[in-house]
Amino acid sequence: MANTTSTEEEPLPRMNAGTQMFQDLDSNVSATEIESLCMRCEENGSTKIMLTRIPHFKSIIILSFECPHCGFKNNEVQSGESIQEKGQRYELRCTTRADLSRQIVRNSTSSVAIPELEFSAPPATNSMMTTVEGLISRIMEDLEMDQAQRKDIIPEVYEAVEKLLAGMRGALELPEEEEAGRAFTLVLDDPSGNSYVENLCAPLTDPKLKVHYYRRTREQMIQMGMINPDTEDTDQMAEQAKAQLNMREEMKAAETIMRVAKEASESNEILTFPANCSGCNLPCDTRMQMVDIPHFQQVIIMSTTCDQCGYKSNEVKCGGAISEKGKRITLRIEDKEDLSRDILKSETSSFCIPELDLDMVAGTLGGRFTTIEGLLRQVHDELNLRIPFIDGDSAMEERRNKFKSFLDKLESAADGKLFPLHITVDDPMAHSYIQNIYAPDLDPNMTTEVYERTFDQNEELGLNDINVEDYKEDKQDQPMEE
Incomplete structure (x- = not known):
């Protein structure tokens, strides 16, 4: 991108109080034009900047540079959103031509890899909105740029790049x-x-697309400018100290926290302890309270609010030991009274409503303690705000109508206009709960199924390698070979 600098003659417009900086694409957004330096001929060109929002997605910054002297042009798309709570990794299995037409928003902080070709590319210098085919074609153009020089200077690298290019050409020829x-x-x-x-397949789960959420490492935070690498970070010191603790000390600390939390729950006290914000990594406060759900178990409600960046997070954690078996709860919803039932959806649970074609995988929405009506409205709001490419010229009319019909059905269900419904909550950890209004008697509209977890479920939950026997034994006297 050209070196963009505003001049005194054409200053950037100031945003008055209450003015919305990022506006929708359909609200006649005007671009701001400023004079900038062309990096090719070093003459002055012009850059147009537009701050806008993609419907059902996020805010972006569109930049377009053009030099009238040498004709150089360049376009960029940058993210206008704050850094999210967790990182995301998308794994897309491309098998047909339709998969090559999937649209992609690639941020400048993201890396790309194709394991079958043993190819990986580091984060790019700019962001882009393209398709799978366009992304691979752009990578091929960059690789082919210096092939003529490689052939004469380093022929072995030339052969390796040619082999990679052949594999990418084959990837773009899917049936x-x-x-x-x-x-x-x-x-x-x-x-x-x-x-x-x-x-x-939105709003349903796409069988070819897997999304993983993870905590960022210190190296990733340094690359994004969240941490100064020249200073000793308190988080790193805390992690090093925590790594030196043995199992016995960690268990004692956990027992102390649970004991204090239990005492606080008996006195209805809210605990406040310091933490670091997931958005800006600055110190903030996290509040915690234990709540006893009748006929179920104790749960821990945690809330984090950052005064610096405005980040907010709410989590619900289940207390107690890990259940030996999973649990699947199915409730028949017949009237508005059933919509007011309390529901606890843990992080490990998935839920579905067949009548609405709604199927949410584990991890969606995180842990929630709300009502069935509240859960339906949260799903509606999340899908309405976070599913991109439904509006706009690129969206197919069939998919747009299908998604709109789904949202209308979801809203009608939350308003109590669509009965009967069946909601099934499947939790391999058995930490989810739907209120039984007939307790302690059985609910005629609710069925509970207890099942054995599969090996894959235990592996995903980290239970296959857990050691629950003799973990307190002192192993310092054992020989080093062991």
């Missing part, structure tokens, strides 16, 4: 229907959480 051996995986990893890969 219309799935064929064995004609597929590849595209991995988009963004620590900022501001990238996106289109879900062709």
Whole structure:
């Protein structure tokens, strides 16, 4: 991008109090034009800047530079959103031509990889909005740029790049229907959480697309400018100190926290302890309170609010030991009274409503303690705000109408205009709960199924390698070979 500097003759417009900086695409947004330096001929060109929002997605900054002297042009798209709470990694399995047309928002902090071709690319210098085919074609153009020089200077690198280019050309020639051996995986990893890969089955789960959320490492936070690498970070010191604790000390600390939290719950006290904000990493306060749900168990409600960046987070954690078996709860909703039932959806639970074609995988919305009506409205709001590419010229009319019909049905269900419904909450940890209004008697409209967890479920929950026997034994006297 050209070196953009505002001049005194054409200053950037000031935003008055209450003025919305990022406006929707359909609100006649005007671009701001400023004089800037062309990096090719070093003459003055012009850069147009527009702050806008993609419907159902996020705020972006669109920049367009043009030099009238040498004709150089350049366009960029930058994210206008704050850094998300967690990083995101998308894994897309491309098997047909339709997958190559999926739209992608690639932030400048994201890396791209194709494991089948043993290819990985570091974060780019700018953000872009493109398709899978466009992203791979852009990578191929960058690789082909210096091939003529490589052929004469380093022929072995030239051969390796040619082999990689051949693999990418084959990847762009996927058939219309799935064929064995004609597929590849595209991995988009963004620590900022501001990238996106289109879900062709929205609002349902896309079987070809997997989304993973993770905590950022210190190296990733340094790359994004969240931490100064030249100063000793308190978080790093805390992590090093925590790594030196043995199992016995960690268990004693956990027992102390649970004991204090239990005493606080008996006196209805809210605990406040210091923490670091997930958005800006500055110190903030986290409030915690234990709540006893009748006929179920104790849960921990945690709330974090940052006064510096305005970040807010609410979590619900279940107390007690890990259940030996999973639990699946199905409730038949017949009237508005059923919509007011309390529901606890843990982080490990998935839930579905077949009548609405709604199927939410584990981890969606995190832990929630609300009512069935409140859960339906939260799902409606999240899908309405966070599913991009439904509006606009690129959206197919069939998908737009299907998604709008789904949102209307979801809203009607939350308003109590659509009965009967069946909601099923499946939790392999058995930490989810739906209120039984007939307790302690059985609820005629509710069925509970207890089942054995599969090996894959235990592996995902980290239970296969957990050691629950003899973990308190002192092993300092054992030989080093062991």
